[in-house]
Amino acid sequence: MTAAADTALAARVRRLVQTMAPQPPADLADEHRLVEDLGFDSLRLMELTVVLERAFELPRQRPEDLVGIRRVGQVIALVAGASRGNDHG
Template identity: 60%
Template sequence: MTNTENSVPARVRELIAAMAPDPGSAVTDDQQLVTDLGFDSLRLMELTLVLEQAFDLPRYRPDQLAGIHRVADVIALIEQGLSERTRP
């Protein structure tokens, strides 16, 4: 893995921790955004916008976000978006 690949999950966790109403201790990949970290629908929308801007990604459609529940899901979504952006 390159430094860029290693930094994406760390940066996503950092942004989630900064926005989480109830972060508790360190944010981990298996945590649920709503039940463990206290996100509500408005805060999830704000997180989406922050992530799109931080990683220079196009806006996500609601159907792309439907199955996103855990921190690991967010990381996978961002990594997928970055890989699609770099395809010719």
């Protein structure tokens, strides 16, 4: 994946997170915490996972892969890593 593709992917993930956040800030930063800053609860986090899987055509994420994902930047890194694993050419 190129740097431009990484930047576009990160921007798209941020838009989806901000759209789904119960308490979206005006400017979303990678340091924002999903639960404490953005108001996500467990159900909303599951919904976010499904939306990201569909939007980026990712394989289904296992719960153990998601443990420790607490900030927007970690979500971006997870999606980017899964997208790289999904590239076939």
